[in-house]
Amino acid sequence: MEIVAIMGSHRNGHNTQKALDFFLNQIQGSQDVHIYNVNKIRVEPCKACDYCIPHQGECITKDDDMTDIYQKFETCDLLVIASPVYFSAFPSKIKAIIDRTQMLYNLKDRSIIKQKEIAVIAVGGAPHYPRQFQAIDNTLEWYKKSLNCHEIGFVQFSHTDEVGTMENEKSLEALKDLGQLVNEFAKSR
Numbered sequence: 001m002e003i004v005a006i007m008g009s010h011r012n013g014h015n016t017q018k019a020l021d022f023f024l025n026q027i028q029g030s031q032d033v034h035i036y037n038v039n040k041i042r043v044e045p046c047k048a049c050d051y052c053i054p055h056q057g058e059c060i061t062k063d064d065d066m067t068d069i070y071q072k073f074e075t076c077d078l079l080v081i082a083s084p085v086y087f088s089a090f091p092s093k094i095k096a097i098i099d100r101t102q103m104l105y106n107l108k109d110r111s112i113i114k115q116k117e118i119a120v121i122a123v124g125g126a127p128h129y130p131r132q133f134q135a136i137d138n139t140l141e142w143y144k145k146s147l148n149c150h151e152i153g154f155v156q157f158s159h160t161d162e163v164g165t166m167e168n169e170k171s172l173e174a175l176k177d178l179g180q181l182v183n184e185f186a187k188s189r
């Protein structure tokens with residue numbers, strides 16, 4: 001099974017990356033895992049130039065890491081989005097990847113994009129408040145459609161500025177359950 005994971009925190013080795021690693025460690029067997037750490041790749045913002053409308057399946061920006069990511073988005077079986085919230089929304093680096101998915105949104109024939117599962121891990125430093133992860137959910141609504149994704153889980157970690165992701169037993173349990181689900185999914189393939 002091909003798994004693509006995006007680590008969206010601007011800090012390496014902090015709460016988001018730890019939660020993502022924990023989740024990926026639950027997945028058994030020799031899966032083909034590609035992790036994109038936003039701090040280690042270069043993704044230019046979408047230029048909103050509409051080049052991808054007449055040039056179906058092509059983005060005008062061809063010399064950054066999105067070229068490889070587009071290809072993985074088309075073929076992977078599971079996409080994992082792990083991100084903190086900054087001002088209750090996606091941070092800018094991962095948002096650039098999401099915005100560049102406009103090229104796939106604009107495809108007239110989206111059948112080249114494999115039907116896939118998506119798992120979301122969202123991290124917020126503040127104690128839980130209403131709508132802490134609402135913008136993440138809203139943003140992913142069209143993103144999931146563009147990528148032919150079916151959501152299998154949305155695990156939230158609040159209050160991480162005081163209680164790190166590795167100390168949040170309840171959310172870690174949810175990640176274990178999600179890992180189990182992925183394992184069953186992988187076995188049934």
Ligand SMILES: Cc1cc2nc3c(=O)[nH]c(=O)nc-3n(C[C@H](O)[C@H](O)[C@H](O)COP(=O)(O)O)c2cc1C
Pocket residue numbers: 009010011014015016017084085086087088089123124125126127132159160161
């Ligand atoms: C620019 C910025 C804005 C933030 N805004 C929010 C916010 O609106 N709500 C929240 O719960 N946490 C907010 N935080 C806290 C982060 O979500 C929190 O520190 C999280 O653990 C960061 O992920 P990391 O530990 O993987 O770096 C913000 C942090 C930064 C740097």
